[in-house]
Amino acid sequence: MATVKESLCLHSYWRSSAAYRVRIGLNLKGLAYDIAPVHLVRDGGEQHRPDFAAMNPQELVPVLQHGQRMLRQSLAILEYLDEMWPTPPLLPATARDRVRVRGLAQLVACDIHPLNNLRVLQYLERDWGVPGAERDVWVKHWIVEGFRALEALLAGNPSTGEYCDGHAPGLADCCLVPQVYNARRFGVDMAPFPIIARIERECLQLPAFEAARPERQPDAPEMA
Numbered sequence: 001m002a003t004v005k006e007s008l009c010l011h012s013y014w015r016s017s018a019a020y021r022v023r024i025g026l027n028l029k030g031l032a033y034d035i036a037p038v039h040l041v042r043d044g045g046e047q048h049r050p051d052f053a054a055m056n057p058q059e060l061v062p063v064l065q066h067g068q069r070m071l072r073q074s075l076a077i078l079e080y081l082d083e084m085w086p087t088p089p090l091l092p093a094t095a096r097d098r099v100r101v102r103g104l105a106q107l108v109a110c111d112i113h114p115l116n117n118l119r120v121l122q123y124l125e126r127d128w129g130v131p132g133a134e135r136d137v138w139v140k141h142w143i144v145e146g147f148r149a150l151e152a153l154l155a156g157n158p159s160t161g162e163y164c165d166g167h168a169p170g171l172a173d174c175c176l177v178p179q180v181y182n183a184r185r186f187g188v189d190m191a192p193f194p195i196i197a198r199i200e201r202e203c204l205q206l207p208a209f210e211a212a213r214p215e216r217q218p219d220a221p222e223m224a
Helices: 017-028 050-055 074-084 095-116 118-128 132-155 171-185 194-204 207-212
Strands: 008-012 034-037 063-066 069-072
Touching: 008 017, 017 074, 017 095, 017 171, 017 207, 050 063, 069 074, 074 095, 074 171, 095 118, 095 132, 095 171, 118 132, 132 171, 132 194, 171 194, 194 207
Parallel strands: 008 034
Antiparallel strands: 008 063, 063 069
16 A cells, blocks of 8 residues: 555545546555545535635536545546655656557547536526436547547557556556446447447456446446
8 A cells, every 4th residue: 555644535426437446546556545425416416515615616527635635537547646755656668659549539528428417417408408318428529539449549559468558457447447437337338349348348357447436436326
């Protein structure tokens, strides 16, 4: 377990992809942290409460509290963890390899995920009257479009190994696994994406990824 002089507390929602990424990163680093659940749906969404909005004016999870510091944006948080606790690394040693991994991570976090984010789906339903079935078609379309590109980038690069980059999990894997969880949730057929599916399987065999699963979180609903 890595040494932390100041406590870490992750303001998280069990099914948030962005919070899921950070949980994986914290677990890979072996860092002890508390979870402060923020329910994104109940009572109109606890992220909109004044106390949480004071922590993050965007009213989004995750927020990682490190002592008195409030850290926002999942990719920025993951790079902060990598700089504060460099071992094991989430990014490769060379600039050429780091830019590839950052590109893969951003493909998921910046291009795929925002289009199936809860607040976007709520806007489609609430303000545009998009029925649930049509909303789900929207979600699947953008996941599939993104996964086509991601699969090609992974297939076409010799740096791809057991994981997105080589033989140790890193930043890109922290992003990929939560997005595959979302894809399965919305019924995306993973057969056209064998490399993505294989990397997900490799990751989920590791305790750091297993412990970060949505259903393992303290605020996850009990399944009958």
